[in-house]
Amino acid sequence: MDVTFFIGNGFDIQSGLETKYSHFYHHLKDIALEDASLKENIIYKDIINTPDNAVKWSDFEMGLMELTHKCVSDEEIDNEWTAQNVSKAKEQIEKYLRSYLLMINSVDIKKELREMKGIFKDSFSNLLSSLPIARSEELYQILQMKDTFFNVNIIDFNYTTLFNNVYKTLEDTNFTPIFFRTTSSNRKVLLNKGSYIKIHGDLSKSINLGGSDESQLGPVMRKSEYNFYFIKSKLDHKIGDGNYYSSKNVINKSSLFCIFGMSLGESDKHLWEEIIQRMYKNENSALIIFQYEDDDQINIQPLQKETRSEEIKRDFLKYAPDIDIKSEDYLYLFNRIFIIYNSNLFNLYDLINLNEKNVVS
Incomplete structure (x- = not known):
């Protein structure tokens, strides 16, 4: 059985281990004091303006999926909410998440x-x-x-x-x-x-962060070539x-x-x-x-x-x-x-x- x-x-x-989403939330705030590019990250700007959501990782992941509903066509180059920009912003957040977890993961057993x-x-x-x-x-x-x-x-x-x-x-x-x-x-x-x-x-x-299926994506991101990056099962398949x-x-x-x-x-x-x-x-x-x-x-x-x-x-x-x-x-x-x-x-x-x-x- x-x-x-x-x-x-x-x-x-x-x-x-300090692995709550709230721990990472405060870590990002500290990083942003020195990293100007993080301050301009559209996902970070949303995160920092919604501190009440700093509770669970699943809430953060669903917050990412909700942000994809703001996406516009990549042809609208003057709008920062293109699918490509949101994907790049997610990639930067994940880079800091990985470095943070590497820092606290060093438990000598x-x-x-x-x-x-x-x-x-x-x-x-x-x-x-x-x-x-x-x-x-x-x-x-x-x-x-x-x-x-x-x-x-x-x-x-x-x-x-x-x-x-x-x-x-x-x-x-x-x-x-x-x-x-x-x-x-x-x-x-x-x-x-x-x-x-x-x-x-x-x-x-690599770390796999996102949602469960395409129904959670916004309509533009759903049709975008970047949609795999937000669906964990699809990203897992892409990575192999x-x-x-x-x-x-x-x-x-x-x-x-x-x-x-x-x-x-x-x-x-x-x-x-x-x-x-x-x-x-x-x-x-x-x-x-x-x-x-x-x-x-x-x-x-x-x-x-x-x-x-x-x-x-x-x-x-x-x-x-x-x-x-x-x-x-x-x-x-x-x-x-x-x-x-x-x-x-x-x-x-x-x-x-x-x-x-x-x-x-």
């Missing part, structure tokens, strides 16, 4: 590698025991497991390399057991490594990495999906649609969303927890627009989504913080 993890920026943030590996192994082992026992029983019944192992696939959305650097040090096969803690079984399942996909590229080559094709194949053979540290934004809706289609076709499949909430008391507030869980499920299932929310099909999907709040899985913060203190001293 295949289980696929979607690892987002929440992992980096949890580890103490060697000193604490043994402990980091232990945290990752414990995290995989405790994955399902994070669910309350009744929910774990439900998940076990949904999956109808017959295999004694999970084939683990990772789809890493981060440009940074921290998760991959630790994960690749784990043994290739049977790197840790995982337990179903249910009322009827305490079954042990071994984990094997499957695919590892850096779906948005990485800092050693094949990450989106590989991810689709992984999703279509998986039975359990785990989304960790992601905002589930519109800029990646194509992938969320792929998960929903797979779950719709395979009744023995399920999704676990690991959700961070500012209120750390949410796990002991049943009413708030249940209300919030239903809201998160509805937010995800909005990517299944053809299914009526009152239909049996909707309920069929809704009941196979599980929410885990404020999990401590894969949390390297203390080790990285300790490592940095040791370097300073």
